[in-house]
Amino acid sequence: MNTNNSVTLFEGWDLDTSDEEEPRARDTDIARRAGLAQPRDVRRIIEKNIEELTAYGSVTCRAQSARIEKNSGFVTGTEERTVNEYWLNAEQSVAPLSLLQTTDVESAESNGDVQVVDCLRGVSS
Numbered sequence: 412m413n414t415n416n417s418v419t420l421f422e423g424w425d426l427d428t429s430d431e432e433e434p435r436a437r438d439t440d441i442a443r444r445a446g447l448a449q450p451r452d453v454r455r456i457i458e459k460n461i462e463e464l465t466a467y468g469s470v471t472c473r474a475q476s477a478r479i480e481k482n483s484g485f486v487t488g489t490e491e492r493t494v495n496e497y498w499l500n501a502e503q504s505v506a507p508l509s510l511l512q513t514t515d516v517e518s519a520e521s522n523g524d525v526q527v528v529d530c531l532r533g534v535s536s
Contacts, residue, residue: 427471427498435471435498438507445508456507457497463510467502 427435442453457464464470477494481487499507 433468433500435500436504438497438499441499441504441508451494453507454495454497456510457499458495460507460510464499464503464506467506468500470503471498472496473498 427437438453438457439450442450447453457470461470473496474493475496477492479490479492481490
């Protein structure tokens with residue numbers, strides 16, 4: 412995401428500041444920072460628990476075009492798909508990780524996820 416309303420929080424991380432109320436971070440960036448092996452899997456957690464997340468504010472969802480590499484057996488090449496990206500505020504960014512029952516979540520603090528939440532809060536103050 413490279414817009415005038417974007418700030419690079421950490422290398423490889425964009426922070427969306429277009430929401431006048433609070434900054435938001437991309438779902439897969441949050442999951443990657445927490446150490447999830449498949450960061451896109453966090454989207455299933457978000458979709459399954461969308462009502463819980465709205466308790467912390469509106470959930471921003473954006474349709475994005477993504478290229479999917481296929482290489483399984485006889486099918487190879489790329490496919491273009493539309494995927495939903497979720498942009499979460501500070502409180503929402505912690506909730507999906509706490510819903511995962513993996514050791515990855517236990518290491519979220521040491522991998523810097525709390526630092527990210529603190530930065531999100533600092534920008535919105």
